Amino acid sequence: MKTMHPRLRELAFTLRRFLKNPLSVIGLSLVVIFGLIALLAPVLEPPKYADPYKIPHTGFHIEPSPPSAAHPLGTMQQQYDMLYGLVWGTRSAFRIGVLVVAANLFIGIILGVLAGYFGGLVDEVIMRITDIFFAIPFLVMAMALVVAIGRGLKAVVVVLIILGWPSYTRVLRSDILVTRGKDFILAARASGASHLRIMFTHIVPNALYSVLILASLNIGTTILTAAALSFLGLGSETGTADWGQIISLCRSWIVGTPGNRFAYWYTVFIPGFVISLFVLGWNLMGDAVRDVFDPRMRRR
Numbered sequence: 001m002k003t004m005h006p007r008l009r010e011l012a013f014t015l016r017r018f019l020k021n022p023l024s025v026i027g028l029s030l031v032v033i034f035g036l037i038a039l040l041a042p043v044l045e046p047p048k049y050a051d052p053y054k055i056p057h058t059g060f061h062i063e064p065s066p067p068s069a070a071h072p073l074g075t076m077q078q079q080y081d082m083l084y085g086l087v088w089g090t091r092s093a094f095r096i097g098v099l100v101v102a103a104n105l106f107i108g109i110i111l112g113v114l115a116g117y118f119g120g121l122v123d124e125v126i127m128r129i130t131d132i133f134f135a136i137p138f139l140v141m142a143m144a145l146v147v148a149i150g151r152g153l154k155a156v157v158v159v160l161i162i163l164g165w166p167s168y169t170r171v172l173r174s175d176i177l178v179t180r181g182k183d184f185i186l187a188a189r190a191s192g193a194s195h196l197r198i199m200f201t202h203i204v205p206n207a208l209y210s211v212l213i214l215a216s217l218n219i220g221t222t223i224l225t226a227a228a229l230s231f232l233g234l235g236s237e238t239g240t241a242d243w244g245q246i247i248s249l250c251r252s253w254i255v256g257t258p259g260n261r262f263a264y265w266y267t268v269f270i271p272g273f274v275i276s277l278f279v280l281g282w283n284l285m286g287d288a289v290r291d292v293f294d295p296r297m298r299r300r
Helices: 006-020 022-039 082-118 120-135 138-149 153-164 166-179 183-190 195-207 209-231 243-253 265-293
Strands: none
Touching: 022 082, 022 265, 082 120, 082 153, 082 166, 082 195, 082 209, 082 243, 082 265, 120 166, 138 153, 138 209, 153 166, 153 209, 166 195, 166 209, 183 195, 209 243, 209 265, 243 265
């Protein structure tokens, strides 16, 4: 009987660990479902305008309309279609979350490696800058920068990239401070390997697990922050398929009408529930990444 190839054995072990945790499977399922919705958005809700992220609306009536055959999830204020906004808002959420987290991860890895590997003055300068970022309330600084740059979704993305890297830098630096004193790093130095080779061939792959877990968790947090800025009127323009903008359009109807306080409960509950599921999926995925890829968890 043939022995299984080491890589195949490693893959089988990884899949077993992943499938052992039902919450990890639920998280992956949620992320995959949202990913399919984002991918199939043009099929599920064909665009009505040249800009597919502009939500179609059938009038300018202030009150929302209840679910109907034409609008399965009802309409928001000014008769914007709720279902269209949520479907294309899913694609917008992936664009924002993945772009911001990828940029933060890249910056955090570069600065974290420099601070942790070289130490001394380099470490002091980088870590004091990160301390300044941590000392200022995140949302307050984000609001101020968005106003300074110019309101809009692009400004929100730029601001979240500017403010999001310090946590990755600090986490990676801590892991590198532990890793750089290991025997295999000392052996690489003794063999004459360059600093660049040691950093990105030996140190980073062994210190990367924590920031990958943080990145998977931060996608949900990034979407919440972007939605909050849009809700406050600093993000997407009115009528754009953005989850925060959708809730902003519906906020006047949270308490319904004087005669029926729950008349328009769906206008806030549905987008809020969608955002909660999206964030929950990424949070559970973060736990899955930790359980599957972190060598320290494998020993348990």
